[in-house]
Amino acid sequence: MNKSNKILKDSAAVRWLVLVLVSSLMFATYYFQDFFSPLRELMETDLGINSEEFGRVIGLTTIANMFGMIIIGGIILDKWGIRLAGLAFGGLATLGGIITALASMGYFGDDKSSVLAGLIVGRILFGSGLEVVCVVVTRTIVKWFKGYELALAMAINMGFGRLGSALAIAISLDIAGVTVSPAVVFAATLIGLSLIFFVVYLFFDIKMDKQIKAIKAAGQVKGEEAIIAGVEQEEEADEDFKFSDLIKLATNKSFIYIALLCVAFYSAVFPFIQYAPDLLVNKFGFSYVLPDSATVVAFGSEALGSSLVFVVIFIFALSVTLIPNSLKGKSAKRLSVLIIVGVFAVVVYLVRDTLGVWLVNGPKTASLIPLGTIIFTPIFGSYVDKKGKAASLMILGALLLIFAHLSLSVFQSPFLAYMGLLSLGIAFSLVPAAMWPSVAKIVAENRLGTAYASMFTVQNWGLGAFFWGIGALLYKVNPQVVQAISEMRESLLAQGLTSGEVADKIKLLQLEGSLPYYDYTWPILMLVACGVISIFLAFKLKQADKEQGYGLELPSGQKPE
Numbered sequence: 001m002n003k004s005n006k007i008l009k010d011s012a013a014v015r016w017l018v019l020v021l022v023s024s025l026m027f028a029t030y031y032f033q034d035f036f037s038p039l040r041e042l043m044e045t046d047l048g049i050n051s052e053e054f055g056r057v058i059g060l061t062t063i064a065n066m067f068g069m070i071i072i073g074g075i076i077l078d079k080w081g082i083r084l085a086g087l088a089f090g091g092l093a094t095l096g097g098i099i100t101a102l103a104s105m106g107y108f109g110d111d112k113s114s115v116l117a118g119l120i121v122g123r124i125l126f127g128s129g130l131e132v133v134c135v136v137v138t139r140t141i142v143k144w145f146k147g148y149e150l151a152l153a154m155a156i157n158m159g160f161g162r163l164g165s166a167l168a169i170a171i172s173l174d175i176a177g178v179t180v181s182p183a184v185v186f187a188a189t190l191i192g193l194s195l196i197f198f199v200v201y202l203f204f205d206i207k208m209d210k211q212i213k214a215i216k217a218a219g220q221v222k223g224e225e226a227i228i229a230g231v232e233q234e235e236e237a238d239e240d241f242k243f244s245d246l247i248k249l250a251t252n253k254s255f256i257y258i259a260l261l262c263v264a265f266y267s268a269v270f271p272f273i274q275y276a277p278d279l280l281v282n283k284f285g286f287s288y289v290l291p292d293s294a295t296v297v298a299f300g301s302e303a304l305g306s307s308l309v310f311v312v313i314f315i316f317a318l319s320v321t322l323i324p325n326s327l328k329g330k331s332a333k334r335l336s337v338l339i340i341v342g343v344f345a346v347v348v349y350l351v352r353d354t355l356g357v358w359l360v361n362g363p364k365t366a367s368l369i370p371l372g373t374i375i376f377t378p379i380f381g382s383y384v385d386k387k388g389k390a391a392s393l394m395i396l397g398a399l400l401l402i403f404a405h406l407s408l409s410v411f412q413s414p415f416l417a418y419m420g421l422l423s424l425g426i427a428f429s430l431v432p433a434a435m436w437p438s439v440a441k442i443v444a445e446n447r448l449g450t451a452y453a454s455m456f457t458v459q460n461w462g463l464g465a466f467f468w469g470i471g472a473l474l475y476k477v478n479p480q481v482v483q484a485i486s487e488m489r490e491s492l493l494a495q496g497l498t499s500g501e502v503a504d505k506i507k508l509l510q511l512e513g514s515l516p517y518y519d520y521t522w523p524i525l526m527l528v529a530c531g532v533i534s535i536f537l538a539f540k541l542k543q544a545d546k547e548q549g550y551g552l553e554l555p556s557g558q559k560p561e
C-alpha cells in the first residue's frame with residue numbers, strides 16, 4: 001500500500017483507541033439497563049415501589065423497541081450516518097438517564113406515583129436509545145475493523161457491555177447506601193461520560209472520512225486502496241434497511257427458528273439477571289449487605305463450603321478451556337489443569353473468609369454471570385469458528401438453561417444454586433457465541449442489518465414481557481409478603497424513621513424471621529418453559545439447516561458439499 005494512501009484505521013493504536021471510545025457507550029448503556037437489579041428490595045423499602053411496579057419500570061424500558069424503534073433507528077442511521085445517529089440516540093439515552101435520576105431524587109414530586117411516573121418516562125427514553133446505540137456501535141466497529149480484527153473487536157465490544165452489566169449488579173447497592181437515588185445519578189452520569197467519549201471519537205471519524213475523500217479526489221484509489229477507502233460506501237449500501245428484505249427473511253425457515261430462539265433464550269436470561277440478586281437473597285438466604293458477619297453466620301457453613309466448591313469448579317472449567325490444545329498430549333494438558341486448579345484451590349483456601357463473604361452476597365454473586373461470559377464467549381466463539389457445531393452448541397446451551405432454572409426454582413440447596421448460576425453463565429456464553437455468527441451464515445451479507453434489526457425487535461417483545469412478567473408473578477404469588485412489608489413500612493414511617501432506616505429495619509426483621517421473604521419458585525419455574533422452547537427451536541434449526549444447507553455445523557468459511 002502506498003504510504004500516502006494510509007488512513008487512520010490503518011494504525012492499530014488508533015483502531016483500538018476508537019474501539020475503547022465507542023465501546024464506552026456500550027458499557028454505560030448496559031450498566032444503566034441492569035443497575036436497578038440489586039435495588040429491587042431497596043426500591044420497595046425506600047420508595048414503596050413493589051415488585052410488580054419494579055417489573056413495570058424495567059419492562060417498559062423496552063416498549064419503544066417492541067414497536068419498531070430499532071427499525072426506525074436503523075433507517076435513521078442509514079440516512080444520517082454514524083455521527084448524527086450516534087449523537088441523537090446516545091443523547092436520547094442520556095436524556096432518559098437524567099430524567100430517571102431526577103425522578104429518583106423526587107424532583108417531579110415526592111409521592112410514589114410521581115416518582116414511579118418519572119422513572120418510567122426516563123427509562124422509556126433511555127430504552128429508545130439503548131438498542132439503536134448498540135446498532136450504531138456495531139456499524140462503527142465494522143467501519144474501522146473490516147479487513148482487520150473484526151471478530152475480536154466485536155467480542156471485546158460485547159465484553160464491554162457485559163462488564164457494564166456485571167459492575168452494575170455488583171456495586172449499585174454499595175453506591176446507593178440506604179436510598180436509591182445516588183445509584184441512579186451515578187448510572188446516568190456514566191451514560192453522559194460515554195457520550196463525551198463518543199464526541200471525542202467523532203474527531204477521528206471526521207478525519208478519516210476526510211482522508212478517504214482526499215484519496216478519492218486525488219484519483220489515487222486503486223486495487224487494495226480502493227477496497228479500504230470504499231469501505232464506508234460499501235457498508236452503507238450493504239446494510240441499508242429494506243422492507244422487501246424483511247419479507248424475504250420472514251419466509252426463511254432457518255431464520256425464523258433462530259429469531260424465535262433468540263426471543264426464547266434471551267427472555268430467560270436478561271430478565272432473570274434483573275431479579276437474580278433478589279432471588280438469591282429471598283430464596284437462598286444470601287445477603288444484600290457486605291460484609292455482614294451476622295448474615296454470613298445465618299447463611300451457614302454448608303453454603304460457604306458450596307460457594308468455595310463453586311469457585312474451584314469455575315477455575316477448573318476455565319483452565320480446561322483456556323489451556324491450548326497446542327500443549328500436545330492429553331497427559332500434559334491434564335497435568336497443567338491439575339497444577340492450575342491445585343494452585344487456585346490453595347489461594348481460595350487462604351482467602352476463604354473474604355471470598356466466603358463475597359459469595360454469600362446476592363448482588364456480588366449474581367454479577368459473576370455476566371463477568372464469566374467476558375472470558376467464555378470469545379473462547380466458545382473461537383471453538384465455533386474452528387470446529388463449527390453451532391446448532392448443537394445452541395441445543396447444549398438450552399439444556400444448561402433448563403438445568404439452571406430448575407435448580408434455582410424447585411430446589412432449595414445453595415450448592416445447586418451455585419451450579420445453576422454456573423450453568424447459566426456457560427449457557428449465556430455458549431448461545432450468543434454460536435447464535436450471532438450463525439445469523440451471518442443464514443442471511444446474505446446485504447441483509448444482515450435488516451436481520452439484526454428484526455431479531456432485536458422480536459427479542460424485545462420477549463424481554464418486555466418477562467422483565468415485567470417476573471415481577472408481576474412475584475407480586476401475584478406473594479400477597480401476604482407484599483402486605484406485610486407494606487404495612488411495616490407505613491408503620492415505621494409513621495414512627496418518624498427515615499426511608500433509609502426503614503429499609504435497614506425491614507432487612508433486620510426478615511433476618512430475624514419476623515417478616516417473610518418472597519417466594520420465587522413460580523416466577524423462575526416459568527423461565528424453564530423458555531428453556532424447553534429454546535431446545536425445541538434449536539433442534540428445528542438443526543433440522544432446517546440440514547435441508548437448507550447453510551453449514552451451521554461446519555467451521556467458519558467451510559461450505560457444505
Ligand SMILES: NCCCC[C@H](NC(=O)[C@@H](N)CCCCN)C(=O)O
Pocket residue numbers: 030033131134138158161270432436456459
Ligand atoms: N452483533 C450482535 C451482538 C448482540 C449481542 C447481544 N445484544 C442484544 O441482544 C441486544 N439486543 C440486547 C441489549 C440489551 C442490553 N442489556 C448480547 O448478547 O448482549
